[in-house]
Amino acid sequence: AQSVSQHNHHVILSEAASLELGCNYSYGGTVNLFWYVQYPGQHLQLLLKYFSGDPLVKGIKGFEAEFIKSKFSFNLRKPSVQWSDTAEYFCAVNSVNAGNMLTFGGGTRLMVKP
Amino acid sequence: GAGVSQSPSNKVTEKGKDVELRCDPISGHTALYWYRQSLGQGLEFLIYFQGNSAPDKSGLPSDRFSAERTGGSVSTLTIQRTQQEDSAVYLCASSPDPQETQYFGPGTRLLVL
DSSP: OOEEEOSOSEEEEETTOOEEEOOEEEOSSOOEEEEEEEOTTSOOEEEEEEOSSOSEEEOGGGOEEEEEGGGTEEEEEESSOOGGGOEEEEEEEEOTBTBSOOEEOOOEEEEEEO | OOOOEEEOSEEEEOTTOOEEEEEEOOTTOOEEEEEEEETTTEEEEEEEEETTSOOBOTTOOSTTEEEEEGGGSOEEEEEOSOOGGGOEEEEEEEESSTTSOOEEOOOEEEEEO
16 A cells, blocks of 8 residues: 655744755556645645656746665755745655545645744 | 536534435546545545446545446535545545546535534
């Protein structure tokens, strides 16, 4: 069975600080990788995704993530966070060979102090 | 265009009662998923529908849970004889194709007293 680990459960940053959220998955086959964000009181929204091609993907609001196949990682980054980035971030994986359902990490709560 | 909609947005019920949760996927999306988000378990897959194929029920936690999708569109998740541990936010998602991005609805927050 596939699993996803997010190493940081809570992160507190000041505005303009750089952000990196770790995500590792366990599955030996071909995977699709996602980062979703849940702003306070809102539903899950897609930040970015990787299906194939360039392992460095760019998403909305200045976020990017890098797929490193050898490390089974898909870390999320943003050079300079804003107060409005306060949210919970979820890494997720799916695979045709293991069903199309998403397997989510435990989430990382990010608080950005103004 | 319209996103995934779910109803009700909140549901409070008594232990032992049955509940039905509804999901309207994005028009034209062939794949529909139910997930559950709870404090102790995070986000968990429950069930997946793709077109007219038999659903993948591998994530349903017990036989008290069932779901159907009528006409390839609207889906209903039914929980029979609810228990307090069923309290959670139930999320529905749809995608145009099983390998495409899943778009989530706002969820139904279920509280079992």
